[in-house]
Amino acid sequence: MIRFDEVTKVYRGTAKPALNNVSLEVLSGEFVFMVGASGSGKSSMLRLVLKEDRPSSGSIHVLGQDLNRISSRKVPYFRRNLGVVFQDFRLLPNKTVFANVAFTLQVIGKSKGFIHEAVPDVLAMVGLDGKAERFPHELSGGEQQRVAIARAVVNKPSILLADEPTGNLDPTTSMGIMTLLERINANGTTVIMATHDAGIVDRLQRRVVELVGGRVVRDERGGGYVTQAVPQVRPDIVIPAAEIPR
Template sequence: MIRFENVSKVYARGARPALDDVSVDVERGEFVFLVGASGSGKSTFLRLVLREERPTGGRVYVAGRDLTRLSPWRVPGLRRGIGMVFQDFRLLPNKTVYENVAFALQVIGRPRHHIRTTVPEVLEWVGLDGKEKRRPHELSGGEQQRVAIARAFVNRPKILLADEPTGNLDPTTSQGIMRLLDRINRTGTTVVMATHDDEIVNEMRRRVVELSTGRIVRDEVEAAYGRREEILPQVGPVAVLDAPGRGVPARRISVRPEPGDVAAERAAEQAAARGVDPPPVEVDEDSREMSGAMASRAEEA
């Protein structure tokens, strides 16, 4: 699904490469943790998959497409097949929960009736049923991240990228978010998640790719986070928030989950237990093209 072949990325001439000869292959439907210190190249990895950046050397394949040769006007099509979640949620503050999720469908020109049915479905699915009219500032962090995940997932992408999705959340809420990502993964969506959260990685026991100064130093199936002291030497065993570009991550202040987070988690679990289906996969030009490209690559292999 995602393949890096000897990928290097140098942002500024003469600077240390952000990624240095990275080769990795993420299969369809896999769940991969990307771990490593701040500045180890995790975010660059995700940006290359989204083609927000182009590699300096090597090739990046996503869903069978060679991104180094992808023409600019095909980039939107690529991104419709990829969902992205951030540490800071990136919700639109002046839009309601419903509008935030609907926005993602509106701007890719989905018909109104499709939006009206899909958005409530996905909101129920992530456990935010009944909170459609709230605005982001009225929600807890965990709920906001659920909105962001709903927005990333509402178009049923083949790939979900998450950059420190639990970085601003307390441990209990983080677990709820992880269960949500796990459920998304179980619908067949490939999930790549960059994280510092060793508890989560250790609990999930999924594939772990560790980056250090732009190189892959470990790639293990069903692995643990590894030794914190080695990965994050500045902070050692303390739980931290990632601080991209600011060097040393900030210590995470341990807090109890907010009531909203607990409620959302319970609602999501209930929805799952009731057998609420995820929003249907919309077959459109891009995804057809994408699956076509995947099929042809599979044949090649």
């Protein structure tokens, strides 16, 4: 579904790579947490999956397509298979909940009939029925994130990328959002979530990929935020002492 082959990403003007020789495979239907300190490369990985950036070296395959080979003209069509959720929701403040979700479908050319069927369905699924005509500023943070999730999944993408979706929310609301993401995952959508929230990672016991200084230092199924199992030994990974946070 998603495969990173020895991917390195160096941003212009910096010597230290944001991602350093990362290889990773995510299978269809998986739920993956990406954990690590700020600047460890989580967001860079998500940007690369979205093809918002190109890797400096290495190749990335998403949904069977080599991202290095997708022409920039085709990128918009590729992105229609992905849903994205951010920490800051990114809703349009002058549009209602319904219009925010419908906007996604309008701009990719869906018919009015389809929109009027799909949007109420997805709003009910995220638990926002009855709030379709509210504006974002009339909603709580948790509700706004539900709108953002509704917008991300209304087009039934095969992959949902979430960049710290609970970063601005209190623990109870966060758990509500996580329940929603688990349900989306249970319906067959692959979910990749970057997070700092140890409580969530520990409770869900899913696959955890930990990044330190742009390298994958742990890839553990059913893991917690901090490793509890005996770490998998990967002889190919050697971390310089200076890069391990104390």
